Amino acid sequence: MRKRVLVAAIVVCCAVALASSVGSQNVLSQNTPPGVKTLPAGYTIPQEDVPCILPGNRLNLQCIIQNDPDAIRIRAEEAALEAQALAAAQSGTLDPFHQVETLGELEIFDPSLSVNNNLACSYCHDPAAGYGNGASILSVFTGGANPGSEPITVAGAYPNNRMAKRNPQSYVYSPYFPPLQYNVTQGDFYGGNFWDARATGYRLQNSAAEQGQDPPVDPEEMANPDTACVVWKLSISKYKFFFEQVWGAGSLDIAWPSDVTSVCSTPKGAATFGSNATPLALSASDRTRSNQAFDEFGQAIASYEISSSVSPFTSKFDAYLANSTSTPLSAQEKRGYDLFRGKAQCNTCHLDGRSNTVSGTDTGTATSVQPMFTDFTYNNIGLPRNVILPWYSEDTPDQVGFTGNPLGPGFTDEGVGLFLDGYYGTPPNLTWGQHLPFFEGKFQTSTVRDAGKVPYPGFVKAYMHNGYLLSLKEVVHFYNTRDVYAQPALSGNCPAGTIEKVTCWPMPEDPNNENMTIGRLGLTSAEEDDLVAFLQTLNDGFVQASSSATSTPPSLGRKPASPPKR
């Protein structure tokens, strides 16, 4: 009996210690308003955001957009970067390579390409946050899901802005993902972009370019009602001259109808459009020209995304691969690396160009000096439903009659299953449908490059498609203990005596095809820390521009040495 008591005491102590080390939600910050949920350790709600917190731990998103310090920082960053890119474009000194890249940069940082001229791609893909969500407050309260261009003005509506259904996926290294293919030998899908593979790249043979074409016409994001509206906005932009310099004179010469302004200022999904995806009335030849320009728009975005500004291979790990003598990993980073390709089995999917080892001793030579840290496949890691996503509440019509999620809380995010099942329309390859049962619940195996990149210390970053995990430590702890602390409960309903994300993992949102390679890795808390230390070596920016082969002509000096600090 005494032994049992002792064991119980040890278990309690371990749980407390683990809770402390995972840094999870057991401490209220000092300025937490009454009724607000517990917050990640070390995080305090900015004073500017406190009035934006609604009862029930919801956000007044209009308030956040206007006042949140991160939102203000992001808009300042994008304005500065857009101005720099415009100056470069106007300089007339860029070679053809940098012209396309700079055009993509101009597009990505241009808020006028959204229906209400208020949302650039970069708002949801903050460079300082590794091109993912850049607002801590959204990580904590919306699973990282970002507000789109269109506010919701229906009285009492929550959310009071159209919201994306997922945590925005970082697009670092995304152009390295090949077009989506079903590999018959492996019985698996490889490539594509987006969490759910729907940017297949089949038409442009460039998944990133087709990914870049989606948010401008996603009703929850930039909400243009017609791809031609994006082209029209390009044709009246400050950099129209540059677009035509890159893609040819007359690229944007289109006879726009007289109602172009009113059509293109009406958000996608408005009842007035019905099911018409091309409400802008163009002649057949102008429609073809517009489609061509829209493809070129996407290709320029992909060019920027593959550039050294976004995907530079300048991490400490890259330097270590180049010369492990001059840039050795620290003892903890090396332990983490050995775990990454050994006991923790990360390298089974997040390929690092080395062989995996069981013992941690790999005497081989790197087979790739620019590994992608992904195998380009899809997996269901069994993430719980993130009940704080506003998407689950977007089940009533907004002021123009658009309902983002008619299923409301009944929606299940099946990932690739949604894509294969026709949620976004019929998939382009009709033979893919037969694989649906084996891909429900699966999401893209993202690169882990830049996963640890944050704008400033204390920033809370949301991970995975639904932003359920809020630190790299939580990510590693989930992979390590998902099945050890599994509970048949929804998030927010863990049994008494357990701590969610520490000693309780709620049931998966979609149990189909749950990957069982992970879930019980047997790592100690110290080993989890070692893995996190290794993951931090994958953040770009370790190799300074002065010693790297930058793709930006040095004379232009367009890039700040480091992201602006908050």
Place this chain on the structure above:
Amino acid sequence: MEANGSGRMGFGNLRPDSCYTKQVKSDDSEVFPVRKIILAFALACSGVCLNLMPFLPAPAHAAASKPTGAQFTSGPEPEIVNGTLAIIRWTTTNPGGTILHYGVVRYGTDPLHLSQNAKSPNRRNPAHPEIIFRVRIAGLRPQTTYYYTVESTGATGVKDGETSAVRTFKTM
């Protein structure tokens, strides 16, 4: 079941908390795969739906090739058993073949009729001498003795090795 409109079909007499399969044939004779229906009460249904997966057809290209000869090196044995859920775990020599593999557990309360199936994806590491298979079985009855066998396949349906002998576990 009766069709009630072009492109839409209604279903009557469905039971709550149950999962169903459907197969749809379009006018051009294109047959879409069997697909589970999650009713409005999807959460209550999820455990049952999980167990539908093994009954779904393998991809059209699945080959009935001979086993790759993988040998059991440990297990199978229950890793976790509670009232309604079990995870069965075993290790085999590295079977080669596809990276994506499936562990398959056939189980039931009668050792002579293992009529239920559970199947979970496990990814094979080419450089490891062994592969650990773990299969989640949900929707079990509490306080019940189950009998099971295990086997594994590659993603294209090629069986890795022999099927294990019948073993048993009891839910709590």
